[in-house]
Amino acid sequence: MWRRVIGDSAVRRHLWRSLSSKPTVGGGSGGGGNVTAAVDSMILRSLKEHFLEVSKMTPPPKVTPPSPFQIVKGSLEQNVPVLKRSFGKEEISLYVMRLSHVVGDDEDDDGINQLFLHVDVSKPGQADSLHFLCGLYPDALGIHSISMRPKLEDSEMLDVSTRYTGPAFEELDEKMRDAFHGFLEERGVDESLFPFLQAWLYVKDHRNLLRWFKTVGTFVNEKTASG
Known part of the structure; x- marks a missing residue:
């Protein structure tokens, strides 16, 4: 209910x-x-x-995020990252929102089962960050796009950039696509995040x-x- x-x-x-x-x-x-x-x-x-x-x-039920991700204080009330972690000198920030439900899909009572995941990878001294837009599902993570964008304030992170964002991910060759998936997996960004982010969105x-x-x-x- x-x-x-x-x-x-x-x-x-x-x-x-x-x-x-x-x-x-x-x-x-x-x-x-x-x-x-x-x-x-x-x-x-x-x-x-x-x-x-x-x-x-x-x-x-309360779900904890996979280690070493940590919940960002105030994320339920403000437009800030949901989770953050450090990976070497990098800072990984995760933002999440729901995918629109399929129109007319009345049989799906699973609630939020598809998520948009924004992954921001920044490095000290770098003016730009590497930004991934992904689809997150209970058993998979798919990359939709990869772009370089200026480091933004938390409240601006989900704004649409007017800069060139690079080729469509599916236009990249298979070897490069696999490498980018490995890049995210190495940083702990995979389907293991789904249970926590799903529960977090329910509460929000x-x-x-x-x-x-x-x-x-x-x-x-x-x-x-x-x-």
Whole structure:
């Protein structure tokens, strides 16, 4: 249930369906205030109900990342790397986001089973870092692209670069592709990261959804109070 609510955004869809299915509140001239108050009350009630429902959901079991990766403090609340580690003089930073669910795939109740993994490899004294965009699955890691990009602040890491990013990975010859896969595996970037990153995304989605219900409710409530 927790996976369905968070992974498939069922709560958000149900909320808006429930709102749109309500009959329009009628009223004559001068009744605008009553209409607004009724709509606001309906929204606040729905937000509260869904907030309480989601807050009772049981999160997945706690999973620790493979050693020597360490969780970056504040990663659940901020746009910073999820995991970091050192490899010799290199610093490896990992960012993760979900792949969009396949449209119409209603049979998949496994939640987040495909991830986008951004791997940033930086070296001291180097202005650029080596950046990999990968697809991470329970049993495999696939490289989509490799690029050199300027070292960026954590909050800018997922911005799309306007610089040339190199050839498509599939255009490289097989020997080079295998070598790059070996490059990542040597640094511990492989499918062993999937269980932790999957659980981490569940928790992040759960927190984001609760925060969304709360902040929208606060906004609507303040608007009502000042109206």
